[in-house]
Amino acid sequence: MLSILRALRDDGAVSRAELGDRLGLTRPRLTGEIERLIRAGFVTEAGMAASRGGRRSTLVEIHPRLRFAAVDLGAGSIDVEVVNGRLETLAAYREATDIRQGPKPILHRVGELLAKARAEGVYDRLDAVGIGVPGPVSFRDGVPVSPPIMPGWDRYPVRELLAREHGCPVVVDNDVNIMAIGERHGGVARSVDDFLFVKIGTGIGCGIHLSGGVYRGVDGCAGDIGHIQVDAGGPTCSCGNTGCLEAVFSGAALARDALAAARSGASPALAERLGRSAGLTARDVADGAAEGDVVCIKLIREGGRRVGGVLAALVSFANPSMIVIGGGLAQLGHVLLAEIRSVVYRRSLPLATGNLPVVLSELSGRAGVTGAAVLASDAAFEQVP
Amino acid sequence: MLSILRALRDDGAVSRAELGDRLGLTRPRLTGEIERLIRAGFVTEAGMAASRGGRRSTLVEIHPRLRFAAVDLGAGSIDVEVVNGRLETLAAYREATDIRQGPKPILHRVGELLAKARAEGVYDRLDAVGIGVPGPVSFRDGVPVSPPIMPGWDRYPVRELLAREHGCPVVVDNDVNIMAIGERHGGVARSVDDFLFVKIGTGIGCGIHLSGGVYRGVDGCAGDIGHIQVDAGGPTCSCGNTGCLEAVFSGAALARDALAAARSGASPALAERLGRSAGLTARDVADGAAEGDVVCIKLIREGGRRVGGVLAALVSFANPSMIVIGGGLAQLGHVLLAEIRSVVYRRSLPLATGNLPVVLSELSGRAGVTGAAVLASDAAFEQVP
Numbered sequence: 001m002l003s004i005l006r007a008l009r010d011d012g013a014v015s016r017a018e019l020g021d022r023l024g025l026t027r028p029r030l031t032g033e034i035e036r037l038i039r040a041g042f043v044t045e046a047g048m049a050a051s052r053g054g055r056r057s058t059l060v061e062i063h064p065r066l067r068f069a070a071v072d073l074g075a076g077s078i079d080v081e082v083v084n085g086r087l088e089t090l091a092a093y094r095e096a097t098d099i100r101q102g103p104k105p106i107l108h109r110v111g112e113l114l115a116k117a118r119a120e121g122v123y124d125r126l127d128a129v130g131i132g133v134p135g136p137v138s139f140r141d142g143v144p145v146s147p148p149i150m151p152g153w154d155r156y157p158v159r160e161l162l163a164r165e166h167g168c169p170v171v172v173d174n175d176v177n178i179m180a181i182g183e184r185h186g187g188v189a190r191s192v193d194d195f196l197f198v199k200i201g202t203g204i205g206c207g208i209h210l211s212g213g214v215y216r217g218v219d220g221c222a223g224d225i226g227h228i229q230v231d232a233g234g235p236t237c238s239c240g241n242t243g244c245l246e247a248v249f250s251g252a253a254l255a256r257d258a259l260a261a262a263r264s265g266a267s268p269a270l271a272e273r274l275g276r277s278a279g280l281t282a283r284d285v286a287d288g289a290a291e292g293d294v295v296c297i298k299l300i301r302e303g304g305r306r307v308g309g310v311l312a313a314l315v316s317f318a319n320p321s322m323i324v325i326g327g328g329l330a331q332l333g334h335v336l337l338a339e340i341r342s343v344v345y346r347r348s349l350p351l352a353t354g355n356l357p358v359v360l361s362e363l364s365g366r367a368g369v370t371g372a373a374v375l376a377s378d379a380a381f382e383q384v385p
Numbered sequence: 386m387l388s389i390l391r392a393l394r395d396d397g398a399v400s401r402a403e404l405g406d407r408l409g410l411t412r413p414r415l416t417g418e419i420e421r422l423i424r425a426g427f428v429t430e431a432g433m434a435a436s437r438g439g440r441r442s443t444l445v446e447i448h449p450r451l452r453f454a455a456v457d458l459g460a461g462s463i464d465v466e467v468v469n470g471r472l473e474t475l476a477a478y479r480e481a482t483d484i485r486q487g488p489k490p491i492l493h494r495v496g497e498l499l500a501k502a503r504a505e506g507v508y509d510r511l512d513a514v515g516i517g518v519p520g521p522v523s524f525r526d527g528v529p530v531s532p533p534i535m536p537g538w539d540r541y542p543v544r545e546l547l548a549r550e551h552g553c554p555v556v557v558d559n560d561v562n563i564m565a566i567g568e569r570h571g572g573v574a575r576s577v578d579d580f581l582f583v584k585i586g587t588g589i590g591c592g593i594h595l596s597g598g599v600y601r602g603v604d605g606c607a608g609d610i611g612h613i614q615v616d617a618g619g620p621t622c623s624c625g626n627t628g629c630l631e632a633v634f635s636g637a638a639l640a641r642d643a644l645a646a647a648r649s650g651a652s653p654a655l656a657e658r659l660g661r662s663a664g665l666t667a668r669d670v671a672d673g674a675a676e677g678d679v680v681c682i683k684l685i686r687e688g689g690r691r692v693g694g695v696l697a698a699l700v701s702f703a704n705p706s707m708i709v710i711g712g713g714l715a716q717l718g719h720v721l722l723a724e725i726r727s728v729v730y731r732r733s734l735p736l737a738t739g740n741l742p743v744v745l746s747e748l749s750g751r752a753g754v755t756g757a758a759v760l761a762s763d764a765a766f767e768q769v770p
Binding site (some may be wrong): 208239316318 | 579736
C-alpha cells in the first residue's frame with residue numbers, strides 16, 4: 001500500500017502492469033490495492049498506457065487533488081511550501097524570523113502563510129503537514145523537548161495544535177532529520193540507505209539515516225554532535241561545557257573568530273569588510289578565502305579539521321556509505337570539504353573509508369522543506385484505510 | 386512464526402491459549418502456525434495446561450531434539466557450546482589458543498570439540514551454528530573482512546565451510562556483536578532495544594543494538610571505536626595512526642603502562658608483582674588498585690576518562706538507552722565504571738543522559754557464546770518452511 005503510493009509519488013504515472021512488475025505484486029493483489037486507493041481518493045486512473053504487446057494496461061497516478069504543507073523552521077527563518085501528491089511545489093514562502101519569539105507568534109505566522117496559499121486557490125484542504133524545528137523533538141509525541149535555542153517551545157503541543165487547525169495528520173521532526181530525508185528524496189543521497197547528513201550552520205547537527213530510515217534515538221536527540229568535545233581547553237559553549245565542536249567551529253564561532261582577525265589586523269580582507277558593515281559572517285570568510293586571504297583560508301581549514309575529527313570517529317562507529325555536508329557553512333565550499341575529507345580518510349580505518357563519498361548537499365536551502373513534504377506525504381499514506 | 390519460536394525458546398512451555406494472547410494471534414491463525422511448526426519438527430506438544438476456566442488448552446514447547454552450536458573465537462581463546470532449543474547449555478569447552486594460527490587449525494579444533502560433544506551423545510545432528518570472530522565480518526557473505534589481528538582469515542569462507550561440515554545454517558558475526566546479542570538475551574540489557582555494548586579487552590570495540598537489532602554498518606565494521614583518536618600526541622597504534630583509544634587504553638596498553646610503572650619504581654605494588662612473574666596484566670593493575678596503590682588507581686582512572694570521552698561523543702550521536710561495559714578490562718570494576726560514568730554524564734547533554742544507565746556486563750565471559758547461540762537459533766527458525 002505504502003509502497004504503491006510512494007512509487008506513484010516519486011516516479012509519476014505508470015501502467016498497472018509495470019507497477020506490478022516493479023513492486024513484485026501479483027495482478028489480483030495489485031488490482032485490489034489500487035481499487036482501495038482509488039476509493040480512498042489517493043490514486044486515480046490516467047488513461048491507457050502504450051501497448052506492451054498484449055492487452056493495453058491503464059495508467060494510474062497519485063491523485064492530483066492531494067495537497068501537503070511542508071514547513072521548515074530555522075533559528076532565523078520560516079520556509080513554507082504547499083506541494084501536490086508528486087511533491088511538486090505549488091506555493092513557496094520564505095521569510096526571516098526569530099525562533100526565540102516563541103511558538104505562538106511563529107506558528108501563527110505559519111498559519112497566515114498557509115491561509116495565503118489557500119486564498120490564492122493553491123489548496124482547498126490539506127492532507128497532511130510536515131514541520132521541522134531547530135531542536136530535539138519527541139517524534140512520538142510531536143513536541144520539541146528541551147530545545148536549547150527555542151525558549152518557550154519545550155513540550156509545546158505543535159502536532160496537536162496544527163492537526164486541530166488543519167484537520168489532518170501532522171508530523172513534527174528535528175530540522176536536521178528533515179534535511180536528511182529531503183536529501184535522500186531529491187538530492188545527492190538519492191536511494192542511499194545508510195548515510196550521515198551533517199548540517200553546519202549557526203550550530204552543528206547530524207541527521208542519521210540507517211537501514212533506509214531516520215534514526216532518532218531513544219529521546220529524539222540522536223545526532224546532536226555539536227556538543228561533542230573537540231578541545232578541552234577551547235571556548236565555553238552555550239551548553240555550559242568547554243570546547244564543544246560548535247563552540248569551536250560553526251556560524252557563530254566563525255563570526256567571532258573573523259571579528260577578532262579583522263580587529264587585530266591579522267586579516268586585511270576581513271578588516272576591509274568590517275569597515276563596510278556592522279559585523280562579519282561566514283559569507284565574508286568565504287569571500288576572503290576566495291580572494292586568497294591567508295587567515296580566512298586558515299579559519300576554514302581549522303574548522304574543517306575539527307569537523308573531520310568528529311566525523312572520522314562517527315565513521316568508525318557507524319560505518320555509513322556516504323556523508324553529506326549541508327547547512328549555511330557549506331557555502332565555504334571546497335576548502336572546507338577538502339579538509340574534512342582529508343581528516344576522515346586519514347583517521348578512519350580503510351575498510352570503512354574504501355568507498356565513502358564525502359559530498360556537499362545538492363538541495364542546500366531546500367533540503368528541509370523537501371524532507372518535510374516527504375514526511376507529510378508518508379503520514380497521509382499511512383492513514384489510508 | 387519467528388515470534389512463536391522465539392517465545393518458546395525464551396520463555397519455555399506455554400499453553401496455546403496464553404501464547405495466542407501474548408502474541409496477539411487469533412486462535413485459527415495460531416493453530417495453523419503451530420501445526421506447521423510441529424510438522425517441521427521445531428515444536429512439540431507437552432501435555433495439558435492447568436484450566437483457566439473453560440476447555441483446557443494443550444501446552445506447546447520448543448522441540449527437545451533441537452541442537453545449536455555456539456562458538457566464540459577470541460584473540461586467545463576458543464569457546465564452544467552445544468545448547469538445546471531453550472538455549473540451555475548441554476556441553477561447554479573453553480581453551481586457550483592463538484587466532485593468528487590462521488583459520489584451518491582453529492576451525493579444525495572447533496570441529497574436534499564439536500565431535501567430542503557428539504561422541505558423548507550430546508547431539509546427533511546440529512540445526513544451526515553461530516560463530517563470532519574477533520574482527521570485522523561481512524555478515525551477508527559470512528566471511529571475515531580485513532581483520533587486523535587475524536592474519537590468514539581475510540575473506541576465508543567460514544560460513545560455507547562450516548555449513549558443508551555440519552549440513553545446517555551457519556551465521557558468522559563479529560565477537561562484539563554476539564556479546565551484545567548475548568547480553569540482550571540473558572544479561573543486563575534484557576529486552577532493551579537501543580544500547581551500546583562496549584568491550585574493553587586486548588582491543589576495544591562496540592556492539593551497536595538499535596531498534597531491537599544489531600546494526601553492522603555498510604561494510605560490517607560499525608562499532609570499531611578502538612581506533613577513534615583521543616590523543617593526537619599519543620602512542621602509535623597497531624593500525625599505524627597515533628593516539629587511538631585502544632593504543633592509549635586497552636589490555637595491551639595497560640600492560641605496557643603497568644610495566645613502565647613497575648620498572649620505574651613509581652608503583653610499589655606493580656614492582657612487587659613483576660618480581661614474582663614474567664610480565665604484568667590488567668589483573669595485576671586491578672589487584673594493585675584494590676590494595677590502594679596510587680599509580681594503579683591513576684592508570685584505571687585515566688583509562689576510564691579516555692573511554693568516557695569517546696562514549697560521551699557516541700551518546701550525543703546515538704542517544705542510546707543503556708551502555709554496557711564488558712570484556713576483560715571490565716574486571717577493573719567500579720573504579721573504571723565510576724570514571725566512565727562521570728565523564729559521560731558531564732560531557733553529554735542532559736536530555737540524552739537523563740535516564741542512561743552505564744553498567745557492567747552481567748554475563749562477562751559467557752556473553753559471546755550466549756549471543757552466538759541466539760544467532761544460530763534465529764537462523765534455524767528463519768528456515769522453517
